[in-house]
Amino acid sequence: MASTTPQQPSLARPAPAAGGALAPAAERAAHDLLHLDLPRRWAHVQRVAANAVELLEDLPLEAAGVDLAVAAAWVHDIGYSPTLAVTGFHPLDGATWLTTHGWPSALTGLVAHHSLARLEAGHRGHTTALAAHPDSPGLIRDVLWVADATSGPGGQRVTIEERLADVVARYGPEDLVSRCMHAVAGAARTAEVRLRAARDPLKGGVM
Numbered sequence: 001m002a003s004t005t006p007q008q009p010s011l012a013r014p015a016p017a018a019g020g021a022l023a024p025a026a027e028r029a030a031h032d033l034l035h036l037d038l039p040r041r042w043a044h045v046q047r048v049a050a051n052a053v054e055l056l057e058d059l060p061l062e063a064a065g066v067d068l069a070v071a072a073a074w075v076h077d078i079g080y081s082p083t084l085a086v087t088g089f090h091p092l093d094g095a096t097w098l099t100t101h102g103w104p105s106a107l108t109g110l111v112a113h114h115s116l117a118r119l120e121a122g123h124r125g126h127t128t129a130l131a132a133h134p135d136s137p138g139l140i141r142d143v144l145w146v147a148d149a150t151s152g153p154g155g156q157r158v159t160i161e162e163r164l165a166d167v168v169a170r171y172g173p174e175d176l177v178s179r180c181m182h183a184v185a186g187a188a189r190t191a192e193v194r195l196r197a198a199r200d201p202l203k204g205g206v207m
């Protein structure tokens with residue numbers, strides 16, 4: 001007798017073999033999880049990936065680091081997918097799904113902690129669960145945070161200030177997301193400074 005259970009092809013996608021490129025597989029996974037159910041989120045993610053590629057230019061990173069950063073940009077918001085949402089806190093749900101499907105901890109950590117997620121996690125009771133994933137401050141994390149903070153909800157390129165204003169307008173100034181976004185914007189500005197300094201240590205000045 002034929003099963004009536006809907007098939008989820010994305011869930012059948014394995015993580016790349018160890019040492020294999022992450023970014024192309026991450027793009028496919030994000031596409032499968034987002035493009036039908038959440039087309040605006042998919043547009044946002046495409047912009048984040050494009051921004052990350054631009055930000056990575058001239059940074060002192062090995063090829064594996066560049067691959068990891070682009071992969072993180074593709075999958076950072078997969079936790080919004082109704083296919084995999086469990087707690088409703090998207091950084092945690094995305095990281096949990098990636099861990100379950102065999103993706104490397106360096107990637108799951110970037111997803112879990114992207115854009116100062118620990119702040120909102122503290123308000124929502126997810127601090128311990130989030131801490132199970134490694135947080136790795138550094139250039140790769142900075143690229144992801146700045147790429148995310150300069151991508152609008154519909155896929156447009158925005159400034160950090162425009163992104164902040166948009167979130168406050170959509171959620172309302174008193175909402176937890178809006179209050180956290182002020183800190184997220186500050187963290188993104190600091191990350192931008194670090195990226196500039198890494199590209200040109202003589203001109204970058206402030207670390």
Ligand SMILES: [Fe+2]
Pocket residue numbers: 044048076077148
């Ligand atoms: Fe995002």
